Amino acid sequence: xxxxxxxxxxxxxxxxxxxxxxxxxxxxxxxxxxxxxxxxxxxxxxxxxxxxxxxxxxxxxxxxxxxxxxxxxxxxxxxxxxxxxxxxxxxxxxxxxxxxxxxxxxxxxxxxxxxxxxxxxxxxxxxxxxxxxxxxxx
Amino acid sequence: xxxxxxxxxxxxxxxxxxxxxxxxxxxxxxxxxxxxxxxxxxxxxxxxxxxxxxxxxxxxxxxxxxxxxxxxxxxxxxxxxxxxxxxxxxxxxxxxxxxxxxxxxxxxxxxxxxxxxxxxxxxxxxxxxxxxxxxxxxxxxxxxxxxxxxxxxxxxxxxxxxxxxxxxxxxxxxxxxxxxxxxxxxxxxxx
Numbered sequence: 001x002x003x004x005x006x007x008x009x010x011x012x013x014x015x016x017x018x019x020x021x022x023x024x025x026x027x028x029x030x031x032x033x034x035x036x037x038x039x040x041x042x043x044x045x046x047x048x049x050x051x052x053x054x055x056x057x058x059x060x061x062x063x064x065x066x067x068x069x070x071x072x073x074x075x076x077x078x079x080x081x082x083x084x085x086x087x088x089x090x091x092x093x094x095x096x097x098x099x100x101x102x103x104x105x106x107x108x109x110x111x112x113x114x115x116x117x118x119x120x121x122x123x124x125x126x127x128x129x130x131x132x133x134x135x136x137x138x
Numbered sequence: 139x140x141x142x143x144x145x146x147x148x149x150x151x152x153x154x155x156x157x158x159x160x161x162x163x164x165x166x167x168x169x170x171x172x173x174x175x176x177x178x179x180x181x182x183x184x185x186x187x188x189x190x191x192x193x194x195x196x197x198x199x200x201x202x203x204x205x206x207x208x209x210x211x212x213x214x215x216x217x218x219x220x221x222x223x224x225x226x227x228x229x230x231x232x233x234x235x236x237x238x239x240x241x242x243x244x245x246x247x248x249x250x251x252x253x254x255x256x257x258x259x260x261x262x263x264x265x266x267x268x269x270x271x272x273x274x275x276x277x278x279x280x281x282x283x284x285x286x287x288x289x290x291x292x293x294x295x296x297x298x299x300x301x302x303x304x305x306x307x308x309x310x311x312x313x314x315x316x317x318x319x320x321x322x323x324x325x326x327x328x329x
Contacts, residue, residue, distance in 0.1 A: 009290030010269055010321075016289065016296070017318035018166035020311035022214075024142040025155040027311070028162035035165065037180045039158055046157045046188050053192040 069125035074116055139308060144209040148198070151209065153191065160187035163214050167222050186225075190218040272321045282320070285313045 021031040032039045142159055144151060164183040177185065190213045194201060201212050269290075276282040288299040300310050 012290060013272075013314075013317065013321060014167070014169070016314045018163050019296075020314040020318070021166050022159045022161075022163035023307070023311055024139050025158050026139055028158040031162045032158060032165065032180075032183075035180070037161070037165070037183075039161070042161060042180075042184045043154055043157045046184065046191075047153060049188050050153050050191055050195070053195055057196055 066125065070117060070120055073120050073123075073125055074113060078113075078116070141307060142210055145203075145207040148201075148203075148209060156191065156210065156213070157187055159210065160190055160213060160218055163187075164218055164222060167219065182225075186218055186221050189221060190214075193217050268321070268325055271324045272317075275320060275324060276317065281313055282317050285310070285317065 020027075022028045029039050142155060144156075161180075161183045164186040165179060168179050168182055168186075194209075194213060194217060201209065201216075203209075206212065273286065276286055284303060285299060288294045288302065289296075294302070296307070296310060299305075300307055305313075
């Protein structure tokens with residue numbers, strides 16, 4: 001066997017060994033315990049980290065979805081205001097009152113973007129858009 | 139005991155089973171020559187294992203079951219091993235740009251060869267002499283010698299050797315562990 005192949009063989013041995021000691025949970029746990037590792041402590045800590053990571057990831061996805069919906073709702077409302085469709089405007093105000101009863105509404109055409117965003121932040125955007133789509137308003 | 143494989147229901151993985159597997163895998167790969175890394179060997183094993191899992195959870199679409207459906211294999215070969223390799227290179231202060239996201243470039247079927255070529259070894263070891271010593275030591279042990287020849291001379295894959303020798307994968311793993319223990323003793327004598 002050439003020196004190069006011996007090097008390769010040695011590395012493969014290391015790889016095979018890593019596979020052998022980690023073939024399943026029991027084998028891996030036994031191996032780590034023999035090495036003096038407190039496996040239970042690491043598993044408990046690891047599960048917490050994974051849950052935290054999963055939670056943060058979901059929060060990030062929700063935030064991105066909400067931002068996307070917010071912009072879509074903002075464009076829709078501004079479009080309706082510019083079209084000056086009083087029926088549509090009244091309907092939207094009525095819907096918004098139901099969704100966000102604590103918010104005081106003025107005439108929609110007097111609201112700027114930030115005020116509309118503030119109102120929409122109190123509304124379940126997904127449901128609002130769904131209802132608007134049902135009413136064929138988009 | 140069967141190998142842990144996860145080939146379906148990827149949304150409901152029992153991570154309690156996976157963490158020790160990845161930790162043990164990392165622990166073995168890190169080896170004893172990690173003096174230039176800041177954290178202990180077991181802490182590093184944990185870090186690499188959790189890092190591999192969270193990387194997967196953050197970007198699950200990078201895992202392509204159509205190429206190989208085993209998630210454990212993906213975590214070990216495509217994420218964890220690459221992370222260890224990168225960390226070792228960084229720790230060694232090699233003047234190379236180390237890319238963190240190279241896993242997409244690897245073909246899972248070729249990973250054994252890739253690993254053999256790329257993995258860093260302690261440069262102080264005279265590998266040729268060490269392997270010759272290992273071979274000499276096991277020449278009288280038929281069970282280890284036939285594995286050694288099949289794997290390292292003939293470059294057969296694990297499944298091929300199991301089939302040729304008519305042994306289970308568990309038996310193969312047992313022999314590899316014995317071989318490793320023996321080679322460790324020989325390597326220690328070189329230091």
